[in-house]
Amino acid sequence: MIVGINTDDSVTRLKGSGRPVNDLQSRMVLLAELRSVDYVVPFDEDTPLQLIEEVKPDILVKGGDYEVGSVVGADLVISRGGRVEIVPLLEEFSTTDIINSLEHLDE
Numbered sequence: 001m002i003v004g005i006n007t008d009d010s011v012t013r014l015k016g017s018g019r020p021v022n023d024l025q026s027r028m029v030l031l032a033e034l035r036s037v038d039y040v041v042p043f044d045e046d047t048p049l050q051l052i053e054e055v056k057p058d059i060l061v062k063g064g065d066y067e068v069g070s071v072v073g074a075d076l077v078i079s080r081g082g083r084v085e086i087v088p089l090l091e092e093f094s095t096t097d098i099i100n101s102l103e104h105l106d107e
Helices: 008-015 024-032 049-055 074-079 095-105
Strands: 002-006 039-043 059-063 083-087
Touching: 002 008, 002 024, 002 049, 024 039, 039 049, 049 074, 059 074, 074 083
Parallel strands: 002 039, 059 083
Antiparallel strands: none
16 A cells, blocks of 8 residues: 655645644654555645556545545546545544644633
8 A cells, every 4th residue: 555645845735834733754654654554655746646647546545524526636546447435534533623622722
């Protein structure tokens, strides 16, 4: 399995100031430790389209806040006979929710 991961600059552009909470190296090390992960590849663009075009995955996976029709690169994967899988989000592991909870502690 190859995991594409946004660089810090990409996350900041997409999510705003103060993000990411964990830097790229830390996020890459954590993902690389998962037994099912073979490679972790950073990308600096706002979408992983270039990476998807280069890797040509058989299966493209995105989180449950997406629908297949809105997944960047889905059309490429499907056109080559692959599929797109949408996996449910785990609410208790939302970085945004954790940040919001911490901000409310100061009130």
